[in-house]
Amino acid sequence: xxPAPLFDNEPERIGALNRYEVADAPPEIALDDIALLAxxxxxxxxxxISFVDQNRQWFKSQIGLPMSGTxxxxxxxxxxxxxxxxxxxxxxxxxxxxQDNPLVIGEPHIRFYAGAPLITPDGMALxxxxxxxxxxxxLSAEQAEGLQALARQVTxxxxxxxxxxxxxxxxxHDALTGLPNRMLLTNRIEHCLARAKSRKGYLFAVLFLDLxxxxxxxxxxxxxxxxxxxxxxxxxxxxCVRSGDTIGRSGHTVAVARLGGDEFTVLxxxxxxxxxxxxVAQRLLTELAKPMDIDGQEIVATASIGVVIGGAQxxxxxxxxxxxxxxMYRAKGAGGNRYVMFDPAMHLAATERMQIxxxxxxxxxxxxxxxxxxxxxxxxxxxLLGFEALLRWNRDGKIFxxxxxxxxxxxxxxxxxxGRWIITQACQQLAEWHKAVSSAPPLFMSINLSRRQFVDRExxxxxxxxxxxxxLEAKDLQLELTESIISNDAPAARMVLTRLKKLGVQLAVDxxxxxxxxxxxxxxxxxxxxxIDRAFVTSQRxxxxxxxxxxxxxxxxxxxxxxxxxxxxxxxxQAALLETVECxxxxxxxFAKPLNAQAATALLWGxxxxxxxx
Ligand code: C2E
Ligand code: CA
Ligand code: CA
Numbered sequence: 001x002x003p004a005p006l007f008d009n010e011p012e013r014i015g016a017l018n019r020y021e022v023a024d025a026p027p028e029i030a031l032d033d034i035a036l037l038a039x040x041x042x043x044x045x046x047x048x049i050s051f052v053d054q055n056r057q058w059f060k061s062q063i064g065l066p067m068s069g070t071x072x073x074x075x076x077x078x079x080x081x082x083x084x085x086x087x088x089x090x091x092x093x094x095x096x097x098x099q100d101n102p103l104v105i106g107e108p109h110i111r112f113y114a115g116a117p118l119i120t121p122d123g124m125a126l127x128x129x130x131x132x133x134x135x136x137x138x139l140s141a142e143q144a145e146g147l148q149a150l151a152r153q154v155t156x157x158x159x160x161x162x163x164x165x166x167x168x169x170x171x172x173h174d175a176l177t178g179l180p181n182r183m184l185l186t187n188r189i190e191h192c193l194a195r196a197k198s199r200k201g202y203l204f205a206v207l208f209l210d211l212x213x214x215x216x217x218x219x220x221x222x223x224x225x226x227x228x229x230x231x232x233x234x235x236x237x238x239x240c241v242r243s244g245d246t247i248g249r250s251g252h253t254v255a256v257a258r259l260g261g262d263e264f265t266v267l268x269x270x271x272x273x274x275x276x277x278x279x280v281a282q283r284l285l286t287e288l289a290k291p292m293d294i295d296g297q298e299i300v301a302t303a304s305i306g307v308v309i310g311g312a313q314x315x316x317x318x319x320x321x322x323x324x325x326x327x328m329y330r331a332k333g334a335g336g337n338r339y340v341m342f343d344p345a346m347h348l349a350a351t352e353r354m355q356i357x358x359x360x361x362x363x364x365x366x367x368x369x370x371x372x373x374x375x376x377x378x379x380x381x382x383x384l385l386g387f388e389a390l391l392r393w394n395r396d397g398k399i400f401x402x403x404x405x406x407x408x409x410x411x412x413x414x415x416x417x418x419g420r421w422i423i424t425q426a427c428q429q430l431a432e433w434h435k436a437v438s439s440a441p442p443l444f445m446s447i448n449l450s451r452r453q454f455v456d457r458e459x460x461x462x463x464x465x466x467x468x469x470x471x472l473e474a475k476d477l478q479l480e481l482t483e484s485i486i487s488n489d490a491p492a493a494r495m496v497l498t499r500l501k502k503l504g505v506q507l508a509v510d511x512x513x514x515x516x517x518x519x520x521x522x523x524x525x526x527x528x529x530x531x532i533d534r535a536f537v538t539s540q541r542x543x544x545x546x547x548x549x550x551x552x553x554x555x556x557x558x559x560x561x562x563x564x565x566x567x568x569x570x571x572x573x574q575a576a577l578l579e580t581v582e583c584x585x586x587x588x589x590x591f592a593k594p595l596n597a598q599a600a601t602a603l604l605w606g607x608x609x610x611x612x613x614x
Pocket of ligand 3: 510511531533534567
């Protein structure tokens with residue numbers, strides 16, 4: 001037994017042993033050699049390296065001792081580790097501290113003991129290198145020196161091993177979260193692949209998870225908050241797959257890994273059926289969607305997950321990760337906070353996407369981007385009030401609609417430089433029109449802002465610079481934002497909106513009626529215009545119910561001092577209906593399609609009334 005007072009006095013010196021992973025390690029030649037050297041140098045029949053932690057003591061390498069690793073000399077070693085130098089007991093039988101020691105009374109009848117403590121660089125005691133004899137004796141100065149040198153050797157060796165292990169761990173793990181990294185993940189997937197090839201019916205799944213809006217959160221809080229969020233996410237994911245009884249019951253081994261940034265993966269081994277992977281994906285989403293507290297701020301971190309099932313037909317880890325990634329993009333494209341199972345048709349989409357990304361990088365420089373302008377008219381007079389600028393990409397003669405490339409531009413961040421170009425271009429065009437045609441009130445220009453642009457620090461400086469250069473009044477510029485941009489990160493959004501308002505531009509909520517937020521939750525923001533989504537306008541039939549809803553929205557907006565614009569007006573019937581509910585402005589094919597600059601200019605000169613007998 002460990003003499004209790006011995007360790008109670010110095011608890012902080014003991015207990016570092018677990019850092020070194022010697023406890024259950026197999027015997028080591030290097031340590032055995034050191035024990036052998038100790039017995040040769042000190043010319044004793046017995047030598048050992050012993051280790052101590054709070055609960056036990058044992059011999060790791062031993063020479064001439066009859067027992068195999070059983071902790072028996074705790075009293076000797078326990079005293080040795082309290083020394084900073086060598087402990088020498090010339091005759092244990094004559095020493096009150098050891099007279100009753102079983103190793104003294106019985107086999108191997110130790111009388112002489114000398115132990116050099118193993119002290120780590122930070123002063124922790126790990127054990128000792130000791131020599132023993134059945135006869136009382138002493139050590140020469142050279143022998144004592146040799147024994148201490150050997151003890152230092154052992155400590156150095158252990159430190160070295162530990163550093164090597166740490167390096168090996170660091171190479172395979174992510175420093176921020178401690179999770180396995182891409183390399184280790186790839187390795188594990190390859191294991192699964194090998195098993196799938198050799199075991200019939202073996203299935204596994206790779207879940208590729210990317211946080212929604214992480215960039216926004218990260219940019220709007222300080223960087224350490226972003227790190228904390230990632231750590232929390234890592235914890236949640238690990239906790240979720242570990243404690244999950246759905247997973248536990250079917251006996252999967254799972255591994256959460258971080259690939260970098262806000263990308264995580266979950267590997268599910270030994271799946272019973274594809275449905276299991278979907279269940280896990282759903283659980284992860286549910287778990288993540290619970291609010292987290294980061295520095296006193298409540299944050300909801302939803303994610304998009306792509307799921308791919310691997311089996312004997314799967315090619316490689318890289319391939320599986322790419323497929324899961326492609327499925328994840330689908331989930332993101334569908335609005336996030338969901339999972340999508342990979343299907344091979346997505347392959348093409350992924351390569352096409354890459355191609356788009358590459359071409360898009362050069363599109364501005366090559367002058368391939370153009371703006372079209374769709375008239376916005378007064379519902380009552382049908383007079384032209386302004387234009388919405390809509391982006392087009394002339395990619396080698398083929399015209400691309402925004403839906404085909406804006407998502408890529410947003411994901412890659414290319415939307416920021418492109419967005420700047422749009423603002424400059426649209427403002428220059430409006431200034432030109434102002435010079436050419438005078439109208440009262442002056443024509444306005446409405447520009448779409450994407451989420452990324454909205455959080456771009458350069459947005460406001462660039463806007464005011466452009467207004468100055470084009471000599472436009474800020475009020476003639478209108479910016480369109482979707483509800484989700486505003487409501488997803490309300491405090492940050494409020495700040496930007498307030499600054500924009502101060503600049504003097506008009507602010508519009510785009511696509512209203514498609515999102516989840518209600519007008520009542522938008523009312524506290526400084527907004528001027530409500531644009532009712534096309535889908536909402538199209539679904540309005542002259543039935544009293546839906547008209548009532550439309551009327552209620554318009555009235556509420558008016559109460560909040562907002563103008564209402566109806567989008568996607570395609571028929572005279574829709575236009576008439578919108579007029580009866582007192583919707584202020586309209587936009588849609590019924591009035592005019594988006595026009596190129598030349599056609600829009602012609603329209604201005606023509607001074608046409610739009611939507612009449614079209
Ligand atoms: P949005 O802001 O809702 O723009 C209105 C979309 O409806 C335009 O599609 C327009 O061509 C279309 N549209 C207008 N009237 C009608 C109609 O009567 N019937 C039908 N069926 N469609 C009509 P477009 O140009 O393809 O733009 C799609 C979306 O791409 C836009 O939706 C907007 O969210 C985004 N977008 C367009 N230009 C830009 C831009 O410069 N910057 C950013 N960030 N996004 C843009
Ligand atoms: Ca718009
Ligand atoms: Ca819209």
